[in-house]
Structure formats: C-alpha cells, structure tokens
Amino acid sequence: MSNSKRITLQQAAEIIKDGSSLTFSGFTIWRRPMAIVYELIRQSRRGLHLIEVQGGSETEFLVGAGCVDIWESCWVGHELYGKYGANLSRKVAEKKIVVEDYSHAEMLFRFAAAASGAPYAITQTSLGTDIHNPEYDMLGRAGLRDGTRIAKHKYQFTEDPFYGAGSLVLVPAAKVDIAVLCVQQVGEEGTVRVNGQYYSDPEIARAADITIVMAEEIVPEEYLRRNADQNTIATFEVDHILECPFGAHPTGMFGKYDVDGAFLKEFYTNTRTQEGYDAFAKEWIHGLDHISYLEKLGWPRMLELRANTAMNYSPREKKGGN
Amino acid sequence: MSVYASPEEYGLADLLCCAASHEVLDNEIVFAGTGLPMVAIMLAQQTHAPNLKLIFEAGTLDGRPPEIPTSVGDARCEMGASRSSGLYDAFSIAQRGYVDLGFLGGAEVDRYGNVNTTCIGDYLNPELRLTGSGGNPDINSFASRTVFIMVHEKRRFVENVSYITSPGWRVKKWPGGEFVHRRELYGAAYRGGPSAIISTLGVFRFDEQDGHMYLDTCHPGATPDAIKTQCQFDLDISRVKGETPPPTTDELRLVHELLDPDEIFIPKTKKS
Numbered sequence: 001m002s003n004s005k006r007i008t009l010q011q012a013a014e015i016i017k018d019g020s021s022l023t024f025s026g027f028t029i030w031r032r033p034m035a036i037v038y039e040l041i042r043q044s045r046r047g048l049h050l051i052e053v054q055g056g057s058e059t060e061f062l063v064g065a066g067c068v069d070i071w072e073s074c075w076v077g078h079e080l081y082g083k084y085g086a087n088l089s090r091k092v093a094e095k096k097i098v099v100e101d102y103s104h105a106e107m108l109f110r111f112a113a114a115a116s117g118a119p120y121a122i123t124q125t126s127l128g129t130d131i132h133n134p135e136y137d138m139l140g141r142a143g144l145r146d147g148t149r150i151a152k153h154k155y156q157f158t159e160d161p162f163y164g165a166g167s168l169v170l171v172p173a174a175k176v177d178i179a180v181l182c183v184q185q186v187g188e189e190g191t192v193r194v195n196g197q198y199y200s201d202p203e204i205a206r207a208a209d210i211t212i213v214m215a216e217e218i219v220p221e222e223y224l225r226r227n228a229d230q231n232t233i234a235t236f237e238v239d240h241i242l243e244c245p246f247g248a249h250p251t252g253m254f255g256k257y258d259v260d261g262a263f264l265k266e267f268y269t270n271t272r273t274q275e276g277y278d279a280f281a282k283e284w285i286h287g288l289d290h291i292s293y294l295e296k297l298g299w300p301r302m303l304e305l306r307a308n309t310a311m312n313y314s315p316r317e318k319k320g321g322n
Numbered sequence: 323m324s325v326y327a328s329p330e331e332y333g334l335a336d337l338l339c340c341a342a343s344h345e346v347l348d349n350e351i352v353f354a355g356t357g358l359p360m361v362a363i364m365l366a367q368q369t370h371a372p373n374l375k376l377i378f379e380a381g382t383l384d385g386r387p388p389e390i391p392t393s394v395g396d397a398r399c400e401m402g403a404s405r406s407s408g409l410y411d412a413f414s415i416a417q418r419g420y421v422d423l424g425f426l427g428g429a430e431v432d433r434y435g436n437v438n439t440t441c442i443g444d445y446l447n448p449e450l451r452l453t454g455s456g457g458n459p460d461i462n463s464f465a466s467r468t469v470f471i472m473v474h475e476k477r478r479f480v481e482n483v484s485y486i487t488s489p490g491w492r493v494k495k496w497p498g499g500e501f502v503h504r505r506e507l508y509g510a511a512y513r514g515g516p517s518a519i520i521s522t523l524g525v526f527r528f529d530e531q532d533g534h535m536y537l538d539t540c541h542p543g544a545t546p547d548a549i550k551t552q553c554q555f556d557l558d559i560s561r562v563k564g565e566t567p568p569p570t571t572d573e574l575r576l577v578h579e580l581l582d583p584d585e586i587f588i589p590k591t592k593k594s
Contacts, residue, residue, distance in 0.1 A: 027380045027395035027409075053409060054456060075456035079356060079393040080586070089451040092441075099451070101440060104379070105413040105460035112410055123417065124511040126459040128493025128504055129436075130486045136445055157496070166509015196397055197381035198408045254397040261392075313397040 025181035082268025114207035179208030190238030196254025359425030424461035435490030435516035474521035491533025
C-alpha cells in the first residue's frame with residue numbers, strides 16, 4: 001500500500017498525454033514543477049491546454065517549446081526577472097496559440113468552483129472591461145466550446161436574485177485533467193504539507209481529475225499525521241507522488257531555495273526569438289535528466305540559493321538577479 | 323520637522339515612491355503589488371501610516387516583512403505576518419470589501435482611468451501581447467481606491483486604450499459596449515475607483531461625478547501645458563494645485579538605508 005502512489009519523473013510526464021488539460025501549483029516564479037515541465041519538453045508533448053490561475057516561468061518554457069495549443073489564464077511573465085512572456089507573445093503574433101483571458105480572481109474562483117463540484121462561480125469582478133467583450137471569446141471563435149470539458153460560454157451575466165446587489169458575472173468551473181504540484185513534503189500515502197503561502201494549491205489539487213505531487217522529499221505518513229492541522233491536502237486527493245529535490249528550479253520554494261533570478265533573466269533575455277529558445281532548450285533541457293541538470297547548475301549555485309532554515313529564504317542570493 | 327531634499331539628492335523613482343506613499347492613510351488595508359509600490363507602502367508604514375495592514379495577493383495577510391519581497395509570491399512575504407494563506411483568501415477578502423487601497427500599473431490609460439495591460443493594437447491581431455490582467459481588474463473592482471504608477475508618454479495616455487483590462491470610472495456595458503459610469507454596473511459592489519495616477523510627469527486625479535481625469539500636481543520641472551501635450555486626449559488642467567512635494571531627507575534615508583538598500587526597485591541618486 002505505502003509505495004503504490006510512487007512514480008518516476010519520466011512516468012509523471014507520460015501520464016500527461018498530447019491534448020491533456022493541465023494546471024500547476026505555485027505562483028508566477030514560485031513552486032512551479034519545473035522538473036516535470038522539462039521532462040514534457042524532452043518527450044515532445046503537443047497540444048496541451050494549460051488552464052492556470054496565473055502563468056509564470058513554467059508557461060514560458062512549455063509555450064516556447066511548442067507544447068501548448070491553448071492557454072487560459074490571466075498573466076504571464078517572470079516578475080522582476082522578465083517583465084512579460086516573450087514566448088507567449090511571439091506565439092500569439094504568429095497565431096500559433098489560442099489565448100483565453102480571464103481576470104486573476106475569475107481564474108481563482110473558476111478553480112474554487114471546480115474544487116467544490118459547482119458548475120460555475122459568481123463574482124462581481126472586472127465588470128465593464130474587455131475581458132467580458134463578447135467579440136473576445138477566443139475558444140468560441142476557435143469552435144472549441146462544446147460544453148464537455150470546455151464550457152459552452154466564456155461567461156454569462158445575471159442579476160442578483162436574492163439581495164438585489166446588481167450585475168453579476170458567472171464564470172465556468174475550470175475542468176482540468178491533471179494538476180501537477182511541486183511542494184516541500186508529501187507522505188507515502190499522499191498527504192501534502194505545503195509550507196509558506198499555499199497560493200491556489202488546495203483548489204487546483206481538488207479540481208483536477210488526476211493530481212500528481214512532486215515533493216522535495218517523501219516523508220513517512222506517520223510524521224505528517226502527528227500534526228494533521230499543518231497539512232494542506234489529504235491523501236485521497238492525490239493520485240501519484242514522486243520525490244525530486246530542487247524540482248522547482250529555477251523557480252523558488254519557501255524554506256528550501258530562492259528563485260534563481262539570474263537563470264530566469266538569462267532565459268527571458270535569450271528566448272525572445274525561437275532560435276534563442278531552441279538554443280536555450282538545447283543547453284538546459286534536451287539531452288539532460290534531472291541529476292545532470294543539477295550537476296550542470298553545480299553546488300556553488302545551489303548552495304547560494306539554499307534557504308536559511310530560520311528565515312525560509314536565502315540571505316545570500318542577491319535579489320536583483322545580477 | 324521634515325526637511326525637503328534638494329533636487330540633486332533624489333531621483334525620479336524616489337519622487338514617485340514618496341508620492342505613492344503619501345496616498346496611503348493610516349489604519350488602511352492596502353493590497354500591495356510588486357516593485358516600487360511595495361517600497362512606497364512600506365515607507366508609509368515607517369512614517370505616517372504605522373497601523374496600515376498589508377495584503378499580498380498570493381496569500382499573506384497583514385504582512386510585516388522585515389526585508390522587501392521581490393514579488394508577492396516571495397518567501398520573504400510571510401515572515402512576521404498575521405496569516406499566511408492563499409489566493410482564495412486574498413481575493414475573497416478583497417471581494418468582501420476589506421481593501422481600502424490598491425497599487426497598480428499599466429501600459430496605457432484613457433481619460434476615465436481605464437487601463438490596459440493586455441495588448442497593444444487590435445486584440446484579435448495584436449502588435450504586442452503584454453503580460454495580461456493579473457489581479458489588476460480585480461483589485462480595481464474591489465478596492466475603494468486604486469493608485470496607478472505609470473511611465474508618462476504620449477503613446478500611453480490615449481484617447482482609447484487598445485483593451486480595457488482594468489475598469490476606470492466610465493466602462494463598457496456589455497453586450498453593446500457603450501460607456502457608462504461604473505456605478506451603474508457595479509451595483510452594491512460599487513465602492514469607488516481609480517483615485518490617482520502617478521506618472522513620471524505629474525499626479526492626476528478623477529472627477530467622481532463624470533469620471534474624467536484632471537491634473538492635480540506637476541512634478542518639479544514639468545508644467546501643465548507641457549504635460550497636456552503628452553496626452554492624446556484633452557487633459558483638464560484647470561484644477562492644478564501646484565508642484566508634487568519632493569521627498570524629505572527622512573524618506574530618502576528610509577528608502578535607501580532600510581527598505582531597498584540593494585537598489586532592487588529604487589536606484590540611489592547620490593552614493594553615500
């Protein structure tokens with residue numbers, strides 16, 4: 001029983017098929033499951049439909065590699081280390097990707113609806129903006145709104161029937177095939193303990209049909225169950241687990257390591273063009289596995305990024321990424 | 323008594339940061355964005371608003387970070403916070419109406435404070451795809467006041483933004499897209515709207531009744547007429563109060579010695 005959920009990095013990527021819809025743990029440049037993202041790129045996955053509360057470095061790596069056909073979200077970039085998503089921007093200009101824009105809160109509420117089994121969420125955000133422009137329903141324009149996994153409508157308006165609060169917007173539950181999480185600890189049976197801000201991890205793990213958890217370490221269940229109040233996600237919400245230290249690099253992980261700002265800056269600067277992306281991927285992704293990737297990074301860099309256990313971040317890492 | 327710094331002692335980023343800080347009132351709940359606004363809010367916390375409560379979009383509630391986080395997802399956010407949680411908490415709290423003030427940015431703005439961070443050019447055939455909305459429209463929908471910090475260029479202060487990412491005072495009513503006052507759309511959720519734009523040339527405010535932007539103060543060296551020529555729309559310069567106050571020497575010391583000593587967001591003008 002105790003080992004039944006364990007898989008390898010390669011197997012984790014193989015669960016994600018061509019055409020799967022996919023979402024990730026973390027926030028922009030924090031706790032993204034980069035080791036699995038790299039493996040998807042190595043395996044040349046195609047036709048992915050990313051549904052993300054917000055994008056980040058993981059989006060840019062997958063989009064640049066040509067793995068993604070549809071991106072449904074609200075934001076992409078590398079924060080301080082890259083002000084926008086240059087790969088997404090290029091693919092949009094070339095019309096090689098369908099982008100469906102929602103607001104950040106709408107995306108979050110869409111996952112919260114899916115996580116609670118509700119067909120849609122109700123909110124009063126973003127009224128009067130072009131997010132609700134009927135001409136800008138891009139999945140509708142692409143003829144993909146079949147009402148099965150992709151909702152019949154991008155949004156609907158209604159009036160508050162109970163308290164007369166006025167206009168409300170309904171946004172469809174985010175129905176997603178697979179959630180891939182990157183966390184500090186998972187138990188042998190799947191109990192997840194996230195340290196620090198848990199972002200939208202509880203909602204996405206519950207919303208997805210299949211949840212894969214990649215952790216810095218797999219720990220005995222008994223250890224996590226001693227303090228159940230500190231745990232974030234329960235065993236039965238998790239289908240597969242794997243251990244992968246530094247699996248979020250170059251994104252950061254609270255209590256473990258900082259964002260590798262210099263790495264992200266280099267990625268952002270060098271991947272404006274497809275040729276630049278391909279050269280970067282050749283150097284850092286293709287022909288490597290996770291261990292050889294870490295060897296290439298090297299101990300000095302990893303030690304620099306390593307978090308101080310009292311502070312939960314690295315006091316050595318120069319935040320500007322220089 | 324505070325002493326204003328002399329022109330050679332501060333730079334434009336200092337001026338913007340201090341102007342942003344002055345928008346914060348004590349005891350307010352403030353939604354913090356990444357970058358210069360975070361320094362501005364922490365500056366307010368160190369000066370005139372010691373009781374402000376800071377919310378980071380990624381889930382930190384009443385944060386008191388001992389050093390400046392690089393983004394709202396940063397591990398530096400939660401040290402000393404009242405609670406570390408997630409986005410569901412942060413956005414629910416905002417929709418519930420707790421948030422007094424939010425700081426935001428934008429690539430383009432129109433006379434009603436509608437802001438674009440999504441694309442330049444036709445959305446269906448864009449010249450340039452930008453980052454997208456992020457929480458910009460959400461904070462702007464839910465907070466009582468929002469303050470935008472923007473680079474001032476004529477191509478950014480436009481008659482019509484390429485895409486309304488974030489709602490100003492007069493917004494589009496769907497499905498037709500005619501402009502109406504936001505009060506008509508937001509119903510019980512109407513709490514206000516953009517209260518100031520701090521650009522690299524001046525500070526702009528809005529007439530809450532008809533929703534149009536007017537020039538409030540000019541940064542040192544700028545004139546109302548010169549600023550008006552840097553807007554594609556007909557900027558109202560009839561209510562100008564004077565010059566944007568320069569940073570005080572105390573504010574500069576706090577920004578550069580305490581809050582951002584590594585010059586991550588605010589470069590030092592004068593090396594000490």
